[in-house]
Amino acid sequence: MEIFERILQGAIEAGASDVHLKIGAPVIFRIAGELVPVDAPPPAAEWMQTVLGQIVPAHLRARLDAEHEVDFAYTPPGGGRFRVNVxxxxxGYVLALRLVKTAVRTFAQLHLPETLRRIAESxxxxxxxxxxxxxxxxxxLAAMIDHINSTxxxxxxxxxDPIEFLFxxxxxxxxxxxxxLDTASFDSGLKNVLRQDPDILVIGEMRDAASVVAAMSAANIGHLVISTLHTVDAAKSVQRILEFFPANExxxxxxxFATALRAVVCQRLVRTQAAEQRPxxxxLTNNAAVTKIIHTGALDKLPSAIELGGGEGMQTFNxxxxxxxxxxxxTQxxxxANSPSPESLKMRFQGVTLNETRRILGARE
Known part of the structure; x- marks a missing residue:
């Protein structure tokens, strides 16, 4: 385990976001978005089994044997905290470890817009x-929770699943x-959570129709529900939520959902000129126009609604x-390179603004 702990400590000192360990392959760190091989012995099968025997929580070992993959959090003796996927x-087994920053950063430190503060205060x-x-x-998500906790x-x-930031x-x-560990499953936890008198419910990830139904039920009786989703823009986020349900539902x-939704915040990281990453x-925040679009199923109109909602704090990626x-x-x-519609962004740089239906909204003299 000594080598394993030294690898993790090296990742922390190097400012890595991720560590990848694969049998017979170089140890890899992800630093500033780039994969970098490091000077460490390639993991052997026996060594990997020893590491797994030490770090996989007891309650997950049977699942690992049955399903060949698990998620959990690991805190090395030398400090730091990692989200681990085996x-x-x-x-052969592979370890992907993501370093979880122990200090929760503020909206200002993360360069997040003021609109997020207002959303968190909903x-x-x-x-x-x-x-x-x-x-x-x-x-x-952690910054939003910490803002609420502080104010x-x-x-x-x-x-x-698992716990990442500790509050x-x-x-x-x-x-x-x-x-x-604390509840048998997401379903079990969600069924009982409203009996626990929450004001705010944080669901680590929207996974299925059951989690969406629980979220909508909580929201519709006055609770704030914050969750995450693996989608690339606001329109696809709404579409993905609806796809959890069978066609007849x-x-x-x-x-x-049109009534329950408060906001969708879709994020991607870009590289700054100082070689750092910035979100x-x-x-998308819900208003009468957005509610109507979702009600009618015209999700292709959501980008235009976002563009026109700039005065309410809405913004497109462009x-x-x-x-x-x-x-x-x-840089431009x-x-x-990160734009979902580079042609429109290029025209914006030239002073011509198009909405998603290609109508000119404004032009610089």
């Missing part, structure tokens, strides 16, 4: 934080429940990327 490939509704793996969803007297209950009570009372789910956010480039934080090339 999985099997070509008959009394009720569903807030979805979405993006690809590694886009910083968990970090943004309001609320009862916050989380359901996580101490400040103004709020927080209980963090880990699936498999989808229409009813659409009507309920670019698409933000609006966010344009602002970052105009402020000199990122980086903005275009």
């Amino acid at each position: 999985f099997q490939q070509r008959g 009394e009720s509704g569903i807030v979805l934080i979405t993006g690809a793996t590694g886009s910083g969803k968990s970090t943004t 309001a007297r609320k009862h916050i209950i989380t359901l996580e 101490e009570d400040k103004q709020s009372v927080i209980e963090q429940r880990e699936v498999g 989808r229409e009813q789910a659409r009507q309920q 670019a956010l698409e933000i 609006m966010a990327l344009h602002a970052l480039a105009s402020a000199g934080h990122i 090339a980086e903005a275009l």
